[in-house]
Amino acid sequence: MSKLPVVVLISGGGTNLQAIIDAAKEDLPVEIRAVISNKVDAYGLERARRADIPVAILEHRQFPDRDGFDTALARLIDSYQPQLVLLAGFMRILTPGFVHHYHGRMLNIHPSLLPDFQGLHTHQRALEAEAQKHGASVHFVTEELDGGPVIVQASVPVLPDDDAETLAARVLQKEHVIYPLAVRWFAQGRLSLNGRDQVVLDGKTLNSPVQLERTPA
Numbered sequence: 663m664s665k666l667p668v669v670v671l672i673s674g675g676g677t678n679l680q681a682i683i684d685a686a687k688e689d690l691p692v693e694i695r696a697v698i699s700n701k702v703d704a705y706g707l708e709r710a711r712r713a714d715i716p717v718a719i720l721e722h723r724q725f726p727d728r729d730g731f732d733t734a735l736a737r738l739i740d741s742y743q744p745q746l747v748l749l750a751g752f753m754r755i756l757t758p759g760f761v762h763h764y765h766g767r768m769l770n771i772h773p774s775l776l777p778d779f780q781g782l783h784t785h786q787r788a789l790e791a792e793a794q795k796h797g798a799s800v801h802f803v804t805e806e807l808d809g810g811p812v813i814v815q816a817s818v819p820v821l822p823d824d825d826a827e828t829l830a831a832r833v834l835q836k837e838h839v840i841y842p843l844a845v846r847w848f849a850q851g852r853l854s855l856n857g858r859d860q861v862v863l864d865g866k867t868l869n870s871p872v873q874l875e876r877t878p879a
């Protein structure tokens with residue numbers, strides 16, 4: 663099968679990037695054309711270099727406003743001609759124009775069971791809300807921050823002695839499973855967004871996200 667060209671955007675440690683790199687070394691049919699970071703010291707850049715993936719840094723601080731940064735970012739991404747853009751811990755709010763440009767071909771991973779806990783500090787907020795269950799979601803990116811149609815989720819129990827760190831670690835393990843899975847579906851041509859911004863998987867419109875515990879192969 664021919665490999666789907668992708669570009670991955672990061673801001674930090676890049677463990678989700680690593681999960682994609684590792685899966686691509688096995689049988690995930692993607693070619694990571696570049697890893698782009700808005701932070702010079704993002705450890706994920708090191709992970710990319712080690713895997714011989716081209717890296718690029720575009721610091722948002724060098725731009726006077728959000729539009730300027732997003733325009734330059736889109737130009738940089740498009741120079742690699744990806745068919746899919748993956749946000750993997752890319753901690754930037756994106757402009758509507760940028761999001762529109764990648765409509766139906768940009769995914770994000772978010773550390774909560776969306777629509778619960780959009781935004782930051784999701785693990786701490788799940789603990790404060792005394793949630794029994796927490797987890798992660800992969801979704802198509804639309805203009806609403808963390809609000810795009812969810813493709814797949816995985817949940818974990820919240821344990822009595824959890825703090826934000828232990829809970830985050832448990833969720834992260836699930837992230838590393840569901841992100842490569844959603845990317846695989848997309849690369850296999852099984853996953854898309856329809857004209858009404860609904861997720862279509864294997865020819866069927868999803869009424870609710872796939873739960874990892876009940877995934878198709």
Ligand code: GAR
Pocket residue numbers: 672673674675676677678679706750751752753771772773781782808834837
């Ligand atoms: C992950 O937990 C990801 O879900 C989260 O940032 C972390 C990045 O970790 N993303 C967001 O919060 C986006 N709203 P990583 O750099 O090790 O992949």
